[in-house]
Amino acid sequence: xxxxxxxLLAGGExxxxxxxxxxxxxxxxxxxxxxxxxxxxxxNCSNSNIQTLGxxxxxxxxxxxxxxxxxxxxxMDRRNxxxxxxxxxxxxxxxxxxxxxxxxxxxxxxxxxxxxxxYVLVISGDHIYQMDYQKxxxxxxxxxxxxxxxxxxxxxxxxxxxxxxNTTDNLRIYEFEEKPAQPQNNLASMGIYxxxxxxxxxxxxxxxxxxxxxxxxGKDIIPKMLxxxxxxxxxxxxxxxxxxxxxxxxxxxxxDLLDEEDWGLALNNxxxxxxxxxxxFPPQFIGGNAVVNHxxxxxxxxxxxxxxxxxxFTNVRVEEGCTIKQSIIHPGVNVGRNSNLERVIVMENTxxxxxxxxxxxxxxxxxxxxxxxxxxxxxMTGGGx
Amino acid sequence: xxxxxxxxxxxxxxxxxxELTYFRNHASIPLAGRxxxxxxxxxxxxxxxxxxxAIFTRSKYRSxxxxxxxxxxxxLDRRNxxxxxxxxDWNDPxxxxxxxxxxxxxxxxxxxxxxxxxxLISGSQFIANTHYQDAFRSHVDRGxxxxxxxxxxxxxEDEHTPYFRIQADDLGWVQNITNERxxxxxxxxxxxxxxxxxxxxVDDCIAYNHDYFFVHGIKDRLSELRVQMYRHKGYSAFINxxxxxxxxxxxxxxxxxxxxxxxxxxxxxxxxxxxPPVNYRQPSTVxxxxxxxxxxxxxxxxxxxxxxxxxxxxxxxxxxxxIMQRCKIEEDVYLENVILDKDVHVTKGQRIIGSKDKPYVxxxxxxx
Numbered sequence: 155x156x157x158x159x160x161x162l163l164a165g166g167e168x169x170x171x172x173x174x175x176x177x178x179x180x181x182x183x184x185x186x187x188x189x190x191x192x193x194x195x196x197x198n199c200s201n202s203n204i205q206t207l208g209x210x211x212x213x214x215x216x217x218x219x220x221x222x223x224x225x226x227x228x229x230m231d232r233r234n235x236x237x238x239x240x241x242x243x244x245x246x247x248x249x250x251x252x253x254x255x256x257x258x259x260x261x262x263x264x265x266x267x268x269x270x271x272x273y274v275l276v277i278s279g280d281h282i283y284q285m286d287y288q289k290x291x292x293x294x295x296x297x298x299x300x301x302x303x304x305x306x307x308x309x310x311x312x313x314x315x316x317x318x319x320n321t322t323d324n325l326r327i328y329e330f331e332e333k334p335a336q337p338q339n340n341l342a343s344m345g346i347y348x349x350x351x352x353x354x355x356x357x358x359x360x361x362x363x364x365x366x367x368x369x370x371x372g373k374d375i376i377p378k379m380l381x382x383x384x385x386x387x388x389x390x391x392x393x394x395x396x397x398x399x400x401x402x403x404x405x406x407x408x409x410d411l412l413d414e415e416d417w418g419l420a421l422n423n424x425x426x427x428x429x430x431x432x433x434x435f436p437p438q439f440i441g442g443n444a445v446v447n448h449x450x451x452x453x454x455x456x457x458x459x460x461x462x463x464x465x466x467f468t469n470v471r472v473e474e475g476c477t478i479k480q481s482i483i484h485p486g487v488n489v490g491r492n493s494n495l496e497r498v499i500v501m502e503n504t505x506x507x508x509x510x511x512x513x514x515x516x517x518x519x520x521x522x523x524x525x526x527x528x529x530x531x532x533x534m535t536g537g538g539x
Numbered sequence: 540x541x542x543x544x545x546x547x548x549x550x551x552x553x554x555x556x557x558e559l560t561y562f563r564n565h566a567s568i569p570l571a572g573r574x575x576x577x578x579x580x581x582x583x584x585x586x587x588x589x590x591x592x593a594i595f596t597r598s599k600y601r602s603x604x605x606x607x608x609x610x611x612x613x614x615l616d617r618r619n620x621x622x623x624x625x626x627x628d629w630n631d632p633x634x635x636x637x638x639x640x641x642x643x644x645x646x647x648x649x650x651x652x653x654x655x656x657x658x659l660i661s662g663s664q665f666i667a668n669t670h671y672q673d674a675f676r677s678h679v680d681r682g683x684x685x686x687x688x689x690x691x692x693x694x695x696e697d698e699h700t701p702y703f704r705i706q707a708d709d710l711g712w713v714q715n716i717t718n719e720r721x722x723x724x725x726x727x728x729x730x731x732x733x734x735x736x737x738x739x740x741v742d743d744c745i746a747y748n749h750d751y752f753f754v755h756g757i758k759d760r761l762s763e764l765r766v767q768m769y770r771h772k773g774y775s776a777f778i779n780x781x782x783x784x785x786x787x788x789x790x791x792x793x794x795x796x797x798x799x800x801x802x803x804x805x806x807x808x809x810x811x812x813x814x815p816p817v818n819y820r821q822p823s824t825v826x827x828x829x830x831x832x833x834x835x836x837x838x839x840x841x842x843x844x845x846x847x848x849x850x851x852x853x854x855x856x857x858x859x860x861x862i863m864q865r866c867k868i869e870e871d872v873y874l875e876n877v878i879l880d881k882d883v884h885v886t887k888g889q890r891i892i893g894s895k896d897k898p899y900v901x902x903x904x905x906x907x
Binding site: 442447451 | 571572573612794797801802806807808809811812813814815816817818819820821822823824825826827828829830831832833835844845848
């Protein structure tokens with residue numbers, strides 16, 4: 155028996171990330187110089203001693219499956235439990251894709267039942283934050299709640315972009331409003347739920363029979379529980395949290411890492427490290443005329459040009475005369491001589507020819523390029539943009 | 540199919556590493572930002588399709604054990620074969636062997652149980668990124684008893700002194716193994732030998748009370764054996780002293796050498812860590828250097844090798860130095876021609892300058 159089983163939703167397509175998720179699921183998108191987005195939640199589980207974790211995959215899961223493997227980098231290669239990839243399946247009674255977040259859990263009730271847990275933690279693999287789920291569980295037990303939802307205080311003027319939880323003084327939730335036009339509160343749901351398994355199971359079964367339900371935690375399960383006057387509490391999280399759902403927020407979150415201390419993020423915190431599948435690239439090589447400032451650069455890079463406020467993933471080559479500013483360069487990219495990139499996200503293995511100029515203005519969304527997009531751009535302009 | 544098993548024999552390797560071997564043996568000295576000496580020999584074996592490797596190590600092997608673990612980073616965590624670390628554990632009351640022959644005698648099981656008929660034996664000081672498949676094919680095709688891997692030294696340096704030199708004829712048959720200092724054909728300490736012959740020669744050496752397998756078993760019996768030489772070509776180095784250690788680390792700051800050693804034919808394997816990318820703060824100036832992950836840089840770094848998790852604070856300048864893992868250099872420090880072993884803490888305002896020929900070495904965990 156396990157006290158708490160984790161269920162990590164990683165099937166999202168991440169449409170708003172555009173080209174970044176053409177071939178991979180959103181949680182598998184590279185992040186922070188050597189990680190993938192899902193590493194943050196996987197590491198949180200590992201650091202919070204959640205040793206049994208189901209990862210629900212659906213959209214383009216190849217990279218994600220390869221990345222997670224047997225869970226070794228997160229110490230989740232366990233004989234009993236560990237990390238288990240749960241993809242949609244067929245059985246005697248038929249089978250179907252996961253039609254919503256709640257449906258994904260519903261279809262894996264038998265997986266959770268194996269461990270006979272008292273609590274189930276439901277999280278999603280596309281948020282950047284460092285959090286101790288044990289604290290959430292402790293409060294959940296203390297308040298004897300049916301569900302505890304982790305919340306973060308957001309600025310009032312932004313509250314209408316989030317799912318807002320209206321609570322009483324002791325943090326009991328009485329109302330959930332998705333993107334309210336007139337927010338009454340500024341506590342936003344982080345999409346992190348701790349449930350008492352018996353209660354959740356009953357609601358999932360009931361919900362599965364509702365023909366008009368979208369089988370979603372936020373839209374169906376939570377409102378239903380509130381309707382039935384179940385004990386729902388908010389858990390107030392303090393620290394950095396970001397949903398990297400759009401190109402803009404993906405870029406911002408990467409830039410935030412450059413000043414991680416200011417944000418209370420700590421990739422290298424000995425007590426709360428972020429783990430990932432490590433490559434075996436040699437240390438980075440910085441050339442004689444290179445200028446690297448306010449940046450993160452990963453192993454295997456060769457830098458001869460100027461890099462400022464940027465994130466360079468593994469095995470990136472920046473030739474002489476280049477200026478790379480406020481950009482994110484994914485693994486295996488070569489930037490040819492005298493190129494200028496500003497506010498650009500360059501996807502894996504793109505070859506940028508000599509003298510390429512690409513920049514997004516201060517107010518514009520950062521530009522995402524891969525080889526196809528770049529070739530198209532260059533064909534149109536005959537080089538330079 | 541013919542296969543080889545591996546043996547890394549750390550006995551009888553000459554070295555003068557002073558501070559760097561206070562707390563570890565010479566095979567576990569860190570180099571090039573994230574590696575240790577033994578990674579090269581071990582990776583080359585794995586790259587030669589060797590699936591079981593034994594290591595003879597006599598003392599100060601705590602950090603070696605920590606580094607190698609189960610061997611998983613070299614894909615040597617196998618159900619069959621894999622990694623065997625064999626420190627002295629000698630309980631045979633009838634044992635009369637001496638020198639490295641004690642290791643051979645007391646670990647006969649390793650050789651007897653292995654399915655391979657050939658053994659690749661090496662030390663830890665020959666630093667190259669290569670594989671021995673071609674040498675092995677030549678060994679088998681020519682029907683040799685022993686094949687010695689040699690390399691032609693472009694310029695003879697002090698570090699070559701302890702190694703044997705090889706004289707071979709045009710067909711590669713070894714005529715002589717000498718200490719002739721001016722012969723640039725240096726024996727790398729790596730050789731392939733038929734297993735049955737190895738066991739025979741071991742018995743013989745023990746019977747005659749010898750204490751150095753290579754010298755007495757092979758060199759002294761050269762006329763009775765069919766010994767081939769196979770020449771390694773490409774970048775290599777011998778590291779057996781502080782000076783050679785320093786010089787070869789500095790040589791890696793040339794991209795050509797760096798690529799030769801680390802990108803061909805495949806990566807050198809080492810224990811992976813989980814450090815974030817290097818964090819370049821504002822201001823930071825780094826030129827002509829190699830840096831491993833987890834470093835945090837506010838100061839100036841030039842012509843240096845920084846290992847994982849080194850912290851360089853503002854106003855500090857590090858020049859032509861080797862700074863090992865987790866060193867913390869406070870503000871306004873100047874370091875030139877210095878080697879700091881792991882976990883050294885340099886306090887604010889210090890100036891340490893060594894000479895290019897004799898770099899200043901600070902032992903592990905010192906505070907200055």
